[in-house]
Amino acid sequence: MSTAGARWWRDAAIYQIYPRSFADDNGDGVGDLAGVRRRLGYLRDLGIDAVWFSPWFPSPMADAGYDVADYRDIDPAFGTLPEACALIDEAHALGIRIIIDIVPNHTSVAHEWFQRALTDHAYRDRFWFRDGRGALGDLPPNDWGSIFGGPAWTRVTDGQWYLHLFDAGQPDFNWDHPAVRAEFEDILRFWFDRGVDGIRIDSAAMVVKDPALPDFDPLSPPDPHPWNDRDELHEVYRSWRRIADAYDPPRALIGEVWLADPQRFARYLRTDELHAAFNFDFLGCPWDAKALRRCVDETLDAHTAVGAPATWVLSNHDVTRHVTRYGRAETGFDHALRQARHLAPSDLTVGTRRARAAALLTTALPGSVYVYQGEELGLPEVEDLPSSARQDPIFARTASADPGRDGCRVPLPWSGTEPPYGFGGPGWLPQPSSWASFTVDAEAADPDSMLSLYRAALALRRAEPGLGDAPMTWSDSPEDVLAFTRPGGFACIVNLAAHPVALPPHAAVLLASGPLDGGLLPGDTAVWLRLTA
Numbered sequence: 001m002s003t004a005g006a007r008w009w010r011d012a013a014i015y016q017i018y019p020r021s022f023a024d025d026n027g028d029g030v031g032d033l034a035g036v037r038r039r040l041g042y043l044r045d046l047g048i049d050a051v052w053f054s055p056w057f058p059s060p061m062a063d064a065g066y067d068v069a070d071y072r073d074i075d076p077a078f079g080t081l082p083e084a085c086a087l088i089d090e091a092h093a094l095g096i097r098i099i100i101d102i103v104p105n106h107t108s109v110a111h112e113w114f115q116r117a118l119t120d121h122a123y124r125d126r127f128w129f130r131d132g133r134g135a136l137g138d139l140p141p142n143d144w145g146s147i148f149g150g151p152a153w154t155r156v157t158d159g160q161w162y163l164h165l166f167d168a169g170q171p172d173f174n175w176d177h178p179a180v181r182a183e184f185e186d187i188l189r190f191w192f193d194r195g196v197d198g199i200r201i202d203s204a205a206m207v208v209k210d211p212a213l214p215d216f217d218p219l220s221p222p223d224p225h226p227w228n229d230r231d232e233l234h235e236v237y238r239s240w241r242r243i244a245d246a247y248d249p250p251r252a253l254i255g256e257v258w259l260a261d262p263q264r265f266a267r268y269l270r271t272d273e274l275h276a277a278f279n280f281d282f283l284g285c286p287w288d289a290k291a292l293r294r295c296v297d298e299t300l301d302a303h304t305a306v307g308a309p310a311t312w313v314l315s316n317h318d319v320t321r322h323v324t325r326y327g328r329a330e331t332g333f334d335h336a337l338r339q340a341r342h343l344a345p346s347d348l349t350v351g352t353r354r355a356r357a358a359a360l361l362t363t364a365l366p367g368s369v370y371v372y373q374g375e376e377l378g379l380p381e382v383e384d385l386p387s388s389a390r391q392d393p394i395f396a397r398t399a400s401a402d403p404g405r406d407g408c409r410v411p412l413p414w415s416g417t418e419p420p421y422g423f424g425g426p427g428w429l430p431q432p433s434s435w436a437s438f439t440v441d442a443e444a445a446d447p448d449s450m451l452s453l454y455r456a457a458l459a460l461r462r463a464e465p466g467l468g469d470a471p472m473t474w475s476d477s478p479e480d481v482l483a484f485t486r487p488g489g490f491a492c493i494v495n496l497a498a499h500p501v502a503l504p505p506h507a508a509v510l511l512a513s514g515p516l517d518g519g520l521l522p523g524d525t526a527v528w529l530r531l532t533a
Ligand code: NOJ
Pocket: 063, 066, 067, 103, 166, 202, 203, 256, 317, 318
């Protein structure tokens, strides 16, 4: 386990499993818990401290499981509750902690409460049902749009409308209703009682709405907002923190908080709220030394002010894989630009080189680090999926204009030379025929592979007392170079310039993301050093 013991979440390396695409044991083309249990040794050897599972609950899969029909069970496509409990125990025996995804903002239309609400108006208060506008009530109650495209309202047969910030299959809960609050407190205890070490909170800043559900005011600042970052939601997380802290060891709360303002972001990380939140500023930051330095500084300043650990994230199941992003002329990420950048040329050799350097950068920074499944293999985004295969609701809700997020969700390649590459059955999304060199087996046998780099970096990170939660200090360096030290004479240098730069004298190389050129560090390369003087 991580060096921090009970405060493991402060410096853990956390691996994200997207269950549909990790490993398929029963051969139906969809990943499952049996597949994960069979690969726990792989995760142990990778050197991670915890696994975060994207939702594994029963779901109609309108949004790949982020539409939860029952928060206390496992989707039959993935397995059973006893299997999940066995998985938790087996992971613990290997020193791996388990984080599960809790989705509080919305549920599924198949959830018992929503089904009841369709016929029993007493249940409608648990959601946001409203009459429509216009003489016939056939216009949505306000002007909010769904984040996935189209209106945020869907009409039911008796004429009322319900709010869904995402897909129509994902009705939003009304968090002003005491039954909703009590239900989630119980769900948290259900999983904590079964040994789950922490939760990732989906759409954590959206949970509370302005109950007047006003139209957008174009003159008001983006946040707080009628449905984002409202002050009232902090009390929800304070109550969750009390629950998490009542366990021994305390359970961790990790928020998915997309906010532009670092000060408002840090409010979620006050000592009586969440333990950590994903650093999307870093994920979206272009591959540019000045921008990255500024992002690291702003991150550390905002987190230090509230005593919270920073997190470092390069990819997840919602964003274009960073090998592909970093190979483009525009290397940053922004959801609003996904459509515009889809299929923009990407030099994957350059992208991979940068991704290797970024792996050493993120694992050397203070705080915890997230690895999205397949990132350790250097997988690129699959951009040419056929339309008929795409399942992300964004694709359908934007009339195919936005390709959505399926390209980063393609099943993992484990072995062999052709699809399904040891995944199990032919995957629910097709794997490229060019992935033979990305399989776990191929990369495990290659000391220069991305997998070997991640294994080496995570092993060194764990062994190095000055990494993890300890402070960092920037060193003097040219503008295109990021250089910093950590306690114990550890240094990390990342060269983002096109030309090589000199390495400091009196330093021994611990690990490099690519070949060094004598005493020079080539462009787009990172190195870890032990300073000897
Ligand atoms: C954020 C999740 O990461 C994403 O995959 C999902 O579609 C939305 N929240 C809605 O649950």
